[in-house]
Amino acid sequence: MNLQTPSITNIELETKADQVARELGQLLLHTPEYQAILKALNAVNNNPAVQKISVEMRNHQNALRWSAENTGEHEATLTRLETELEMMPVVQDYHLAETAVCRMFAEVDAIISQAAGVPFATNAKRGGCSCGR
């Protein structure tokens, strides 16, 4: 019988990769950059002005989706609200925190990819580019 069963080495490697990935996730979670993005996200989510604008934006998006009337007006209001939202200090703080996390993750990805010999994030991203390079 020629059944292929995974060798102990393969199983050990997979388990080790899972463990190291979880450990890396924990280390990233406790970095100042990641704690800053969680704090910034919490501030955005709990900001009454952000919530008010978000509700208004959803209303206009729904109006655009379901109604054929006044589309230009809804689009113009949506653009104004988006700009208003982006100008809010709490949202700008979030974007700054996000940029720092992205930069840190890119550095970590470069180290993983170099050691693996294959780009990690490019191939680990769900629904990403299929070129693999």
Place this chain on the structure above:
Amino acid sequence: MLTEELQNCARALGETLRASPSVQAYLQAQANCAADPEAAELENRLLALYQELLGRQQRGEALLRSEIDAFNALKSQVHQHPLIREHDTALGMVKQSFTEIADDLNFPLGMEFAALALASSV
């Protein structure tokens, strides 16, 4: 600046992935493709044609049906080459394995590591 602990852990993950059968198979398939003049030439021709057509399209030029057909025929020829097929299959296995490993990495974070890592290079 990444801490030494973080760098060591990232390196350990990369080294573990490199030792895995899926990455080993992919690296071998990639080397086989690169060493085969026919496969390399086919891939280079496809890439050059893709870039040429894309460039013309982005400049607002309408492509001829015959040009699109020629591109699709070459693409099909490339993907039928045994070494390129082997490479594509191996890459598929790597993607599956990396996506599963990334889930373990994403779990404590509650965000997708890969998407954020790639966002900074866009």
